[in-house]
Amino acid sequence: MEISELEKYRPLYLSMERMGAGRILKEFLRRDLRQTLPFSVSHGVDFGHCFDAMDIEDIEPVHWAYNDVIKDRVSGKKNYILAPHPWAILHQKLGEERGAGTLIIGPPPGVDNDRKLYDLIRHCNIGKANILIKGVGNYLGSIEFWKSKGVEPVTAGFRDIEFYDRLFSLLSRYDRVIGSNLSSAIVFAASIGKKIEFVDGFSYEFYDRGDYLNRVNFESEDARSFIKFFFYGGGRERKELSQNLLGYEYLSCSKMINNNIENVLSELKSPVYVSNNKKPFHLLRLFAAVKFNRPGLIRSDFFSLVRNYFFSNGHKNKVCKVELNELSAWLNGVSSDNFQITPTPYVKGVTVPGQAVTQYPE
Known part of the structure; x- marks a missing residue:
């Protein structure tokens, strides 16, 4: 397909707008x-921890892979390009700062998560530190909590098109970063030379999609190998x-990447990606998605659409509550x-995937 043919589907292509990934790649x-x-790209760092490549189910017909582990899980399922992660591109553009001071990477902000983390770190010899608050849920309550405990909160805000730029600037200020879980920010910080430490024994709660166990593969050897080397390795x-995970090796390959993009796009048969079990009624769903600017219509199968339209409990049990000690689960095995x-039943505005279970009041 020609790029001009894809233009009318642009309102459906949301993945590249996340955090500024598309702008960074085009620059x-x-x-x-x-x-x-029309590229899908992981909204966090994909280190092989999912059965399929992270966010491959997004409707964009091409997946942006930034390492071979991703490429191997995409190959045969969806078209792909190999290009460096947006973070690697920013690092090449902006360089590296030594920074000073300590930054703690917080969990999804919420009453119980914040309290449990504070109870752990106040007994550690961390010294004066700031804490990074994710811009999800009622994160302003989390900011007030940490201020009340004498820990200065910082945030990169919501995941708009300038998010990666703000996060890069923020992480660059520090020379020591402490993780409470396996946040993407820990990998980003390590890639720009920050000293990494972890809070041991931290468990946090969050909501996720109901198919969590069908997506996250705690038996993945690729993921476990990465985490063990990362956890036990030195700074270098x-x-x-x-x-390596973020595809820095492709930073010198812009000409090849541009050529690959042209080749992949010219061979596209469809402007959207549809998995095999959702191909019935594909053209009808595509028409409706464009007409009503609803990308979700592409992802849903016919019976789900009918159920969710006619029955108020269509989303029931499509959400789950997860309590996880991430480091322990990956290093020692799930128990x-x-x-x-x-x-957990879906409640609009309450049981939102990605948010903490116990939210601060509005």
């Missing part, structure tokens, strides 16, 4: 910022490992001591 490749590139090893999952 790196010296492409027109107004150009439509962590930096190299993170840069009842480090992982609990509970199906």
Whole structure:
């Protein structure tokens, strides 16, 4: 397909708008910022921890892979390009600062998560530190909590098109970063040379999609190998490992990447990606998605659409509550001591995937 043919589907292509990924790639490749590139890309760092490539189910017909582990899980399922992660591109553009001081990477902000983390770190010899608050849920309550405990909160805000730029600037200010879980920010910090430490024994709660166990593969050897090397390695090893994961090797390949993009787009048969079990009624769903600007219509199968339209409980039990000690689960294997999952009815604005279970009041 020609890029011009994809233009009318642009309102459906949301993945590249997340955190500024599309703008960063187009600037790196010296492409027109107004150009439509129908790529899906992981909203966090994909280190092989999912059965399929992270966010491959997004409707964009091409997946942006930034390492071979991703490429191998995409190949045969969806078209792909190999290009450096947006973070690697920013690092090349902005360089590296030594920074000073300590930053703690917070969990999804919520009453119980914040309290449990504070109870752990106040007994550690961390010294004066700031804490990074994720811009999800009622994160302003989390900011007030940490201020009341004498810990200065910082945030990169919501995941708009300037998010990666703000996060890069923020992480660059520090020389020591402490993780409470396996946040993408820990990998980003290691890739730009920050000293990495972890809070041991931290368990946090969050809501996720009901198919969590069908997506996250705690038996993945790729993921476990990465986490073990990252956790037990030194600063140099962590930096190299993170840069390999984020595709720094492709930073010198802009010409090849541009050529690959043209080849992949020219061979596209459809403007959207549809998995095999959702191909019935594909053209009808595509028409409706464009007409009503609803990308979700592409992802849903016919019976789900009918159920969710006619029955108010269509989303029931499509959400789960997860309690997870992430480091323990990956390093030692999943057990009842480090992982609990509970199906939970969907309540709009309450049981929101990605948010903490106990939110601060509005």
